Amino acid sequence: xxxxxxxxxxxxxxxxxxxxxxxxxxxxxxxxxxxxxxxxxxxxxxxxxxxxxxxxxxxxxxxxxxxxxxxxxxxxxxxxxxxxxxxxxxxxxxxxxxxxxxxxxxxxxxxxxxxxxxxxxxxxxxxxxxxxxxxxxxxxxxxxxxxxxxxxxxxxxxxxxx
Amino acid sequence: xxxxxxxxxxxxxxxxxxxxxxxxxxxxxxxxxxxxxxxxxxxxxxxxxxxxxxxxxxxxxxxxxxxxxxxxxxxxxxxxxxxxxxxxxxxxxxxxxxxxxxxxxxxxxxxxxxxxxxxxxxxxxxxxxxxxxxxxxxxxxxxxxxxxxxxxxxxxxxxxxxxxxxxxxxxxxxxxxxxxxxxxxxxxxxxxxxxxxxxxxxxxxxxxxxxxxxxxxxxxxxxxxxxxxxxxxxxxxxxxxxxxxxxxxxxxxxxxxxxxxxxxxxxxxxxxxxxxxx
Numbered sequence: 001x002x003x004x005x006x007x008x009x010x011x012x013x014x015x016x017x018x019x020x021x022x023x024x025x026x027x028x029x030x031x032x033x034x035x036x037x038x039x040x041x042x043x044x045x046x047x048x049x050x051x052x053x054x055x056x057x058x059x060x061x062x063x064x065x066x067x068x069x070x071x072x073x074x075x076x077x078x079x080x081x082x083x084x085x086x087x088x089x090x091x092x093x094x095x096x097x098x099x100x101x102x103x104x105x106x107x108x109x110x111x112x113x114x115x116x117x118x119x120x121x122x123x124x125x126x127x128x129x130x131x132x133x134x135x136x137x138x139x140x141x142x143x144x145x146x147x148x149x150x151x152x153x154x155x156x157x158x159x160x161x162x
Numbered sequence: 163x164x165x166x167x168x169x170x171x172x173x174x175x176x177x178x179x180x181x182x183x184x185x186x187x188x189x190x191x192x193x194x195x196x197x198x199x200x201x202x203x204x205x206x207x208x209x210x211x212x213x214x215x216x217x218x219x220x221x222x223x224x225x226x227x228x229x230x231x232x233x234x235x236x237x238x239x240x241x242x243x244x245x246x247x248x249x250x251x252x253x254x255x256x257x258x259x260x261x262x263x264x265x266x267x268x269x270x271x272x273x274x275x276x277x278x279x280x281x282x283x284x285x286x287x288x289x290x291x292x293x294x295x296x297x298x299x300x301x302x303x304x305x306x307x308x309x310x311x312x313x314x315x316x317x318x319x320x321x322x323x324x325x326x327x328x329x330x331x332x333x334x335x336x337x338x339x340x341x342x343x344x345x346x347x348x349x350x351x352x353x354x355x356x357x358x359x360x361x362x363x364x365x366x367x368x369x370x371x372x373x374x375x376x377x378x379x380x381x382x383x384x385x386x387x388x389x390x391x392x393x394x395x396x397x398x399x400x401x402x403x404x405x406x407x408x409x410x411x412x413x414x415x416x417x418x419x420x421x422x423x424x425x426x427x428x429x430x431x432x433x434x435x436x437x438x439x440x
Contacts, residue, residue, distance in 0.1 A: 067251070
């Protein structure tokens with residue numbers, strides 16, 4: 001039998017809900033979210049810090065959750081794609097991605113929506129350059145990005161109008 | 163602590179290089195010591211003609227910092243590293259301590275007067291950046307020593323700089339990069355610093371290219387000789403990002419563009435610069 005690996009106790013708030021968890025120190029944040037909390041909306045694409053499918057917000061900042069350890073999130077507030085909708089209502093970003101056909105296979109979409117949220121939380125009038133910079137760390141293999149930019153603009157308008 | 167853990171222990175700063183390296187089994191540390199919970203290690207202060215960066219200051223914090231914008235080349239660097247997600251985690255101290263030949267910070271800071279403060283149980287020392295980085299992935303840091311602060315002198319009046327990195331896509335390392343900092347007196351270049359990235363085992367100070375500009379006015383002719391000298395100073399490897407010849411040509415082109423922007427900024431013009439994607 002291999003030696004049991006010590007677990008570390010952490011507290012995290014995920015999508016507004018506090019959790020006390022025991023995690024192995026080597027577990028990545030994305031693994032904890034998907035496997036311990038069953039939040040499988042956060043995807044693993046490349047697992048090499050390139051594609052951004054695993055993007056979540058850590059205290060409001062977009063991070064690649066495959067490139068930090070779960071224990072490093074101790075005390076943090078995390079937002080995943082599952083936390084975007086409120087009371088059964090889609091978030092304006094989710095609605096815009098649907099309405100503007102900002103997705104095809106949908107694999108990159110959770111990460112792109114969270115990168116969009118970080119952008120729109122500071123800038124509701126993003127230029128094309130702002131949008132390109134905001135999702136430069138998110139790879140989409142289907143759409144060619146044009147409808148993603150339309151969705152981002154539509155979401156900005158919708159949040160402004162709300 | 164590092165002393166007790168032995169040679170195979172590694173410090174974890176932003177983790178944006180070390181964690182991928184561990185996944186690829188290029189790094190296999192016996193212990194990881196996470197520095198992120200130590201308070202007071204992330205700051206940008208202007209003090210006595212210099213900017214002081216705490217070792218764990220994130221690239222994104224530097225990108226958004228008003229004091230850091232006083233050195234435009236520093237802002238160029240911070241705003242162009244990888245992508246938003248990586249800039250939210252990655253740190254200036256981690257980047258220098260890793261000494262990746264393709265890292266951005268070492269190239270940029272080589273053109274400014276930069277010192278690295280190194281801390282251990284037995285004391286503290288300040289090492290000029292060119293002495294700090296010894297080889298690819300190799301610094302002067304002892305096994306029980308860490309980077310505590312990066313100190314960058316504000317350039318004099320009439321000085322301007324630019325940093326350009328050429329990348330296939332945002333998250334990848336550049337194919338080549340060039341940093342230029344010029345101090346102008348009218349049309350004449352009083353002082354020039356030129357560094358090249360990704361075309362050698364460390365950032366390369368292109369001394370002959372600097373000499374080609376010093377005490378000269380910037381004309382087509384001096385530009386061409388600086389470019390030629392930069393091409394000769396580069397020592398690139400052929401790899402999946404391009405052949406050695408291609409990289410030499412690329413770095414020479416980046417040097418030219420960076421000089422032109424540096425001259426305009428030295429005159430006080432505001433010029434936006436971002437990294438170039440293929």
